[in-house]
Amino acid sequence: STAMILLPMTTISLMTKAALLSMVFLWIRASYPRFRYDQLMHLVWKNFLPLTLALTIWHIAFPISLTYTPPIT
Known part of the structure; x- marks a missing residue:
């Protein structure tokens, strides 16, 4: 099935990202x-x-000040 094909790639991808982050x-x-x-x-x-x-x-x-400014049309 597709999940069994993608599982090793996910594991390899995770291990590669962890190794790069560590380096x-x-x-x-x-x-x-x-x-x-x-x-x-x-x-x-x-x-x-x-x-x-x-x-x-x-x-x-900033969000509070945006609520009080009139919209520009």
């Missing part, structure tokens, strides 16, 4: 230097937290 992860991890704990905390508090808060506020405020 990309290891490559990126080996390419960049390790951060000290204080550098990591500085990065999180000074860069990632404001960006995350800004994007969260944007995703909350």
Whole structure:
């Protein structure tokens, strides 16, 4: 049947994707230097937290602001 033919391709595809993802992860991890704990905390508090808060506020405020704008015809 068709399911028996597609099953090995699905398994091979899944294994290939997992292997590629693992290789990309290891490559990126080996390419960049390790951060000290204080550098990591500085990065999180000074860069990632404001960006995350800004994007969260944007995703909350943008749909609300679209409901109050008149349609353009």
